[in-house]
Amino acid sequence: MNDKIPYKIYLSEDEMPKNWYNVRADMKEKPAPLLNPATKEPMTREELSQVFCEELVNQELDNDTRYIEIPKEIRDFYNMYRPSPLVRAYFLEKELQTPAKIYYKFEGNNTSGSHKLNSAIAQAYYAKKQGLKGVTTETGAGQWGTALSMATGYFGLDCKVFMVKCSYEQKPFRREVMRTYGAEVIPSPSMETNIGRQINKELPNSTGSLGCAISEAVEAAVTNEGYRYVLGSVLNQVLLHQSIIGQETKIALDKYGIKPDMIIGCAGGGSNLGGLIAPFMGEKLRGENDYEIIAVEPASCPSLTRGKYVYDFCDTGCICPLAKMYTLGSKFMPSANHAGGLRYHGMSTILSELYDKGLIKAVSVEQTKVFEAAKLFARVEGILPAPESSHAIRTTIDEALKCKENNEEKTIVFGLTGTGYFDLVAYQKFNDGEMSDYIPTDEDIQKTLAMCPKV
Amino acid sequence: MNDKIPYKIYLSEDEMPKNWYNVRADMKEKPAPLLNPATKEPMTREELSQVFCEELVNQELDNDTRYIEIPKEIRDFYNMYRPSPLVRAYFLEKELQTPAKIYYKFEGNNTSGSHKLNSAIAQAYYAKKQGLKGVTTETGAGQWGTALSMATGYFGLDCKVFMVKCSYEQKPFRREVMRTYGAEVIPSPSMETNIGRQINKELPNSTGSLGCAISEAVEAAVTNEGYRYVLGSVLNQVLLHQSIIGQETKIALDKYGIKPDMIIGCAGGGSNLGGLIAPFMGEKLRGENDYEIIAVEPASCPSLTRGKYVYDFCDTGCICPLAKMYTLGSKFMPSANHAGGLRYHGMSTILSELYDKGLIKAVSVEQTKVFEAAKLFARVEGILPAPESSHAIRTTIDEALKCKENNEEKTIVFGLTGTGYFDLVAYQKFNDGEMSDYIPTDEDIQKTLAMCPKV
Numbered sequence: 001m002n003d004k005i006p007y008k009i010y011l012s013e014d015e016m017p018k019n020w021y022n023v024r025a026d027m028k029e030k031p032a033p034l035l036n037p038a039t040k041e042p043m044t045r046e047e048l049s050q051v052f053c054e055e056l057v058n059q060e061l062d063n064d065t066r067y068i069e070i071p072k073e074i075r076d077f078y079n080m081y082r083p084s085p086l087v088r089a090y091f092l093e094k095e096l097q098t099p100a101k102i103y104y105k106f107e108g109n110n111t112s113g114s115h116k117l118n119s120a121i122a123q124a125y126y127a128k129k130q131g132l133k134g135v136t137t138e139t140g141a142g143q144w145g146t147a148l149s150m151a152t153g154y155f156g157l158d159c160k161v162f163m164v165k166c167s168y169e170q171k172p173f174r175r176e177v178m179r180t181y182g183a184e185v186i187p188s189p190s191m192e193t194n195i196g197r198q199i200n201k202e203l204p205n206s207t208g209s210l211g212c213a214i215s216e217a218v219e220a221a222v223t224n225e226g227y228r229y230v231l232g233s234v235l236n237q238v239l240l241h242q243s244i245i246g247q248e249t250k251i252a253l254d255k256y257g258i259k260p261d262m263i264i265g266c267a268g269g270g271s272n273l274g275g276l277i278a279p280f281m282g283e284k285l286r287g288e289n290d291y292e293i294i295a296v297e298p299a300s301c302p303s304l305t306r307g308k309y310v311y312d313f314c315d316t317g318c319i320c321p322l323a324k325m326y327t328l329g330s331k332f333m334p335s336a337n338h339a340g341g342l343r344y345h346g347m348s349t350i351l352s353e354l355y356d357k358g359l360i361k362a363v364s365v366e367q368t369k370v371f372e373a374a375k376l377f378a379r380v381e382g383i384l385p386a387p388e389s390s391h392a393i394r395t396t397i398d399e400a401l402k403c404k405e406n407n408e409e410k411t412i413v414f415g416l417t418g419t420g421y422f423d424l425v426a427y428q429k430f431n432d433g434e435m436s437d438y439i440p441t442d443e444d445i446q447k448t449l450a451m452c453p454k455v
Numbered sequence: 456m457n458d459k460i461p462y463k464i465y466l467s468e469d470e471m472p473k474n475w476y477n478v479r480a481d482m483k484e485k486p487a488p489l490l491n492p493a494t495k496e497p498m499t500r501e502e503l504s505q506v507f508c509e510e511l512v513n514q515e516l517d518n519d520t521r522y523i524e525i526p527k528e529i530r531d532f533y534n535m536y537r538p539s540p541l542v543r544a545y546f547l548e549k550e551l552q553t554p555a556k557i558y559y560k561f562e563g564n565n566t567s568g569s570h571k572l573n574s575a576i577a578q579a580y581y582a583k584k585q586g587l588k589g590v591t592t593e594t595g596a597g598q599w600g601t602a603l604s605m606a607t608g609y610f611g612l613d614c615k616v617f618m619v620k621c622s623y624e625q626k627p628f629r630r631e632v633m634r635t636y637g638a639e640v641i642p643s644p645s646m647e648t649n650i651g652r653q654i655n656k657e658l659p660n661s662t663g664s665l666g667c668a669i670s671e672a673v674e675a676a677v678t679n680e681g682y683r684y685v686l687g688s689v690l691n692q693v694l695l696h697q698s699i700i701g702q703e704t705k706i707a708l709d710k711y712g713i714k715p716d717m718i719i720g721c722a723g724g725g726s727n728l729g730g731l732i733a734p735f736m737g738e739k740l741r742g743e744n745d746y747e748i749i750a751v752e753p754a755s756c757p758s759l760t761r762g763k764y765v766y767d768f769c770d771t772g773c774i775c776p777l778a779k780m781y782t783l784g785s786k787f788m789p790s791a792n793h794a795g796g797l798r799y800h801g802m803s804t805i806l807s808e809l810y811d812k813g814l815i816k817a818v819s820v821e822q823t824k825v826f827e828a829a830k831l832f833a834r835v836e837g838i839l840p841a842p843e844s845s846h847a848i849r850t851t852i853d854e855a856l857k858c859k860e861n862n863e864e865k866t867i868v869f870g871l872t873g874t875g876y877f878d879l880v881a882y883q884k885f886n887d888g889e890m891s892d893y894i895p896t897d898e899d900i901q902k903t904l905a906m907c908p909k910v
Contacts (some may be wrong), residue, residue, distance in 0.1 A: 006467065006468045007468065007534045007535070008534075010465050012461065013461045013462065077837075079462040079463075080462070080546070080836065080837045081837055091535070109564050110837060110838075111833065111837055111838050111839040111874070113876075150837060153833075153834045154834065154835070154837070172879070172883070173628075173876070173879040176879040176882050176883045176886065177839060177876075177879065177882075179883075179886050180830055180833055180839065180882050180886060181833065181834060182834065375635055378566065378608075378635055378636065379608045379609065379636060379637065380609070381535065382532075382535045382536055382565060382566055382605060382609070383565075383566050384566040384632060384635065419566070421568075421628070421632075421876040421877070422876070424627070424628040424631040424632065424635075427631050427632075427635050428627070428631045428634075431631065431634050431635060
């Protein structure tokens, strides 16, 4: 306990966590297993190993080991850009004139610009350790592809990134960072896979979709000797790696005797929120402490707040395993005016299970309100936030204003997952007053939900 | 002294410098004064105050006060993004297999993406304190304009940025960050000033130049009530503010008992190098310690290595005061294929004087070699460097390889001034093998040098 709390709390290297924390070990009801879409039976280790690296399959299936050691090679890489700072948002508090105490864990201080690197480097390490030649993946907004290309560049692995064609064309800078790190970036649908060729034949002007890019990446992994497929969110293994965020946060808070009342994070597939809350949720599950946890999702892609908790395909192409999750249906596509990431139709099975048990709350926010918050935050706190992260900022501001109304001195921690340098087209739209909101109708959602498989 | 040196040395808030260090106080020969271009007499306080804020004029003219207190409001803002880390480049050392110990001071961890913010916030603060409505400036590559817009946004000042028209069009993202922070960004030549209107009339298709943008910004400051002009490099006041970089570096090194043999920085107008070396140069000037200091400039704009030490105009438009500096002539323009900043025709009068006395060395490097170094650094150290900063990386690598050849265990510190997120067009050119080098001929330089004023 220490009276003097600095603006930014950095852990020393000695204080850095040496293990990831596996929240599943403390869950009484474990997240539902992935199912083989053909047999509807749980995916076996062997089946998963055709697609994923062996060690990552172990992590995916391990519901019991509470702490999993972070290999030294990964800790060395973490040392490059971690610990990330836990920042007291004094300037934001002052601007809002709120009695709330606001902290944010800032994950944008690395070239990939987001928290995605925490899992990318782990996945690349295990691929290297297995003696693989390379990995394949898809990317939409580009954060994950950038992080993965940094990680594979570091370990000298090949990296094939299938990038949704319209992003490939509209985000040449993202593409170029990946190329600078040595990745091969392929606009999807491509002519490199059967699925890509088929789509190009059927829809010659297709600008691609995340679902199609996933299908291509999986095909490329399975059909190329020495390759495996890697994914940047949703999976248990990814949440495990991202627990580094929450553990650092908890150690930093404990060091100064701070107990948060509320933890807020944006949620797309769930990698950031799952990581940020992990050790806090552990205490909550073990009955040691209580925290209010809020998942913030876009009103245009509201899987938790308006989806259903059922088995669904993880990809639009319906070639991946089935996962039990809050979903809008695998064919759900957020409106074209939706900016940034957080556009996945489902939610990590771990978070879905926790939400279903009432251990997490969820809210949805509209994007013009999100960019309003982003711009305010950028001005007073000096960091240009990613649109994804700005969802958490929006809700944090709303909660801080409630504290002001009720004169409550709550301590709020939120996850600032990344920076918005590559999202300036969206900022421009907002600055020019050309950004709008779109909320899917109940009919929209019912239509795609009706297409979920029967399990 | 401490045996265990972490990867990244962060100072605690208590350890942060509370003063800027004014190297002029320790210079026996002071830098030459600015001259009024009409009278060739030293610019008076009154003359300077028509263009610059009063307190900044005081700092500009103060050759004697060794330490100038950093006002609390500025230190509060520094706390948002400072201390910046001093990083041991273990991964680069390993890649090069050099016995040299390499450290870099990383100034890119803020939304403006560079060290420019250190002076921008100071200048905005003094403008605010003087009760001004706003400030004007020019920007080329955009780093300075971005930093200034963050600073003025924070203090609620107006900010007019005259942005070289071709940059305005080719770097819409830079422009958009500035607008997000509330700046008015005006493509130059504009229709808002006499000079702009005149150029637009004479050269209707002009895409602008830094010189023209400076002239417009100065005119806008002088003709608008409540405005002053601010500048991001070259001036004594800017080097003073940037001394925070060197002071933090020195405190961090001293803490672990590390004495650098060599300090390397890129040099355009000199703001970064002047700041990085300040306290080390102080020791050198006072005879307390010796350091080898290397300024790295682009081969396409080699003011120190191939320019002359004479009085010259600070701007192409010849409306600003004369400064005695190493210059290529105010009409010198680096070749169109030159990427990034470091394109100023002259060099800070402080650095010019130190260089003339042999206290600093200088080298020039070609840009394809610079991007080669940048790409290597990005891969092994995980940070995508700005082209400007990569000049220092290039020379650091060259020096580290010399150490390897000679089996010398030198300690090298270099300045990593910023990130390259907004320079991906240049990276793309390099990745595609389309980048070339251009070195001006002696005739080129003689031609523009011949146009320097007679003093």
